[in-house]
Amino acid sequence: MTVVVVGLGPAGTFATRALAPAGHRVTAIDAGTPGDTGRAPLAAAAPTLRSATHEEAVRVPVPQAGRDGIGGSKLLAAPQSYRLDPWTLQMRSRVEARHDAGVLPPGTDVRDWPIDPADLHEWYERVENLLRVGPRPATRWTRRMADVARRLGLEPFAAPAAASPDTGALLGEAVETGRVATMLGATVLEVLTDHAGVAGVRIHHEGRIRTLRARAVVLAGSVLANVRLLLLSGLGGPVVGRYFMSHNFLRVRGYFPGEDLDRGSAGPATATAVAEYDADGIDCTRHGFVGGSILQAAMTGPDPSPDPDRGAVWAQPEQLPYRDNAIDLDPMVIDALGRPVARITFALHEDDHRRARYLQGAMRDWLLAAGAVTTVADEFVAQPLGTHLYGGARMGTDPASSVVDGYGRVHGVPGLVVTGTATFPTIGGRGPVQTVEALAWRSATALAADLR
Numbered sequence: 143m144t145v146v147v148v149g150l151g152p153a154g155t156f157a158t159r160a161l162a163p164a165g166h167r168v169t170a171i172d173a174g175t176p177g178d179t180g181r182a183p184l185a186a187a188a189p190t191l192r193s194a195t196h197e198e199a200v201r202v203p204v205p206q207a208g209r210d211g212i213g214g215s216k217l218l219a220a221p222q223s224y225r226l227d228p229w230t231l232q233m234r235s236r237v238e239a240r241h242d243a244g245v246l247p248p249g250t251d252v253r254d255w256p257i258d259p260a261d262l263h264e265w266y267e268r269v270e271n272l273l274r275v276g277p278r279p280a281t282r283w284t285r286r287m288a289d290v291a292r293r294l295g296l297e298p299f300a301a302p303a304a305a306s307p308d309t310g311a312l313l314g315e316a317v318e319t320g321r322v323a324t325m326l327g328a329t330v331l332e333v334l335t336d337h338a339g340v341a342g343v344r345i346h347h348e349g350r351i352r353t354l355r356a357r358a359v360v361l362a363g364s365v366l367a368n369v370r371l372l373l374l375s376g377l378g379g380p381v382v383g384r385y386f387m388s389h390n391f392l393r394v395r396g397y398f399p400g401e402d403l404d405r406g407s408a409g410p411a412t413a414t415a416v417a418e419y420d421a422d423g424i425d426c427t428r429h430g431f432v433g434g435s436i437l438q439a440a441m442t443g444p445d446p447s448p449d450p451d452r453g454a455v456w457a458q459p460e461q462l463p464y465r466d467n468a469i470d471l472d473p474m475v476i477d478a479l480g481r482p483v484a485r486i487t488f489a490l491h492e493d494d495h496r497r498a499r500y501l502q503g504a505m506r507d508w509l510l511a512a513g514a515v516t517t518v519a520d521e522f523v524a525q526p527l528g529t530h531l532y533g534g535a536r537m538g539t540d541p542a543s544s545v546v547d548g549y550g551r552v553h554g555v556p557g558l559v560v561t562g563t564a565t566f567p568t569i570g571g572r573g574p575v576q577t578v579e580a581l582a583w584r585s586a587t588a589l590a591a592d593l594r
């Protein structure tokens with residue numbers, strides 16, 4: 143019987159690539175169709191949003207930032223390709239060893255990943271070799287910001303980026319094994335189980351609803367889709383949907399009157415980065431928050447500025463797993479097939495504001511040292527529908543506080559695997575995609591062995 147992979151973004155593509163060569167038949171399903179540039183309405187039905195459980199959630203006019211179809215949101219990505227700092231995987235024990243767990247704010251439940259950083263390191267290396275991850279050539283702006291960072295006592299480096307990001311080609315290699323059937327424009331509606339575990343999926347395709355039987359299912363639909371599918375299927379246990387997190391991006395712009403900074407001459411992946419403010423680089427007992435972010439003087443950044451004399455530094459700050467930041471099903475709002483949409487409850491907390499103020503200060507200092515006459519920080523706002531969402535199906539060893547194990551296997555449901563950022567227990571201050579790829583490859587390799 144086949145393995146169904148739900149979603150053909152980076153996670154689903156890497157899972158398919160691991161399963162098919164290992165001898166398994168794979169049906170790889172994606173809701174998007176070739177030529178789509180946006181979101182598939184059933185798989186990515188716009189969620190509702192509220193900032194606290196006592197509030198009524200409101201419909202948001204747009205779905206989450208991203209794109210459906212082969213390649214998923216990576217087709218919109220820069221694509222910068224970072225490894226997480228090992229500290230991120232071991233945040234709880236490292237904080238306890240250096241300070242005291244009391245520095246973690248009330249309402250959070252920070253847990254270590256059930257993965258040895260040295261193990262993940264090996265999978266990062268495989269991904270980096272496959273995608274030829276490395277620095278992009280420097281430009282006038284990135285070189286200038288690197289020189290200034292060195293003067294400030296920092297150790298700047300060129301942001302790593304994938305030279306070969308073509309997910310379609312990667313999938314093509316798996317299809318060549320003859321064991322992969324792809325179904326595009328099809329939406330998985332529910333995961334079906336029986337007493338033994340996974341039994342198949344219910345899908346919507348070409349206007350009809352039907353059942354595909356499967357031995358195993360890999361959910362690779364990204365956070366909102368994966369968590370909604372688990373909830374609609376009645377699977378995932380007591381904390382499914384909990385500990386939802388986002389990179390609430392920061393940007394500070396500097397004004398360099400009369401200069402042409404040449405910021406537009408390369409893509410947004412090209413950046414000078416500094417890592418001193420990420421992970422445990424900042425003393426959390428002094429500043430009242432844990433974790434930080436890579437800072438990047440990027441070429442165009444997430445929101446390009448057309449003005450040649452404005453330079454920007456941006457950050458993707460850590461956010462801790464708060465129990466009340468969560469995804470569940472909205473009892474009032476349904477999609478075109480009458481299924482509840484996802485409801486997001488999400489608020490920033492005091493530690494988010496402290497971290498943001500601290501990082502904005504460091505970003506401002508960097509720009510001023512580079513000669514900016516004035517700087518302006520974008521308002522720090524919650525970004526629950528931003529480009530980097532996390533959690534809701536986090537990994538751990540205890541089914542009471544996690545949804546999946548270290549290989550993405552849903553506790554108590556043999557044959558069901560979740561991949562992607564929904565499984566991250568903590569997020570770190572750098573982009574997720576390389577970790578998504580490494581974990582998907584690792585999880586699917588373990589699944590292939592389980593099914594033998």
Ligand SMILES: Cc1cc2nc3c(=O)[nH]c(=O)nc-3n(C[C@H](O)[C@H](O)[C@H](O)COP(=O)(O)OP(=O)(O)OC[C@H]3O[C@@H](n4cnc5c(N)ncnc54)[C@H](O)[C@@H]3O)c2cc1C
Pocket residue numbers: 148149150151152153154171172173174182185186207208209210211212213214215216217218219220221222223224328329330331362363364365367368371529530561562563572573574575576578
């Ligand atoms: C504008 C933008 C820029 C970014 N830049 C970076 C960057 O520079 N570096 C970085 O590390 N990260 C970046 N990211 C994040 C990165 O793209 C994502 O982390 C990554 O794409 C996640 O991969 P995924 O496969 O888990 O999910 P996705 O890429 O979201 O793919 C999921 C796929 O699943 C399909 N799907 C979902 N539900 C169903 C269903 N029920 N049935 C069938 N199919 C379904 C969807 O159609 C979609 O194709 C960026 C994201 C965006 C939006």
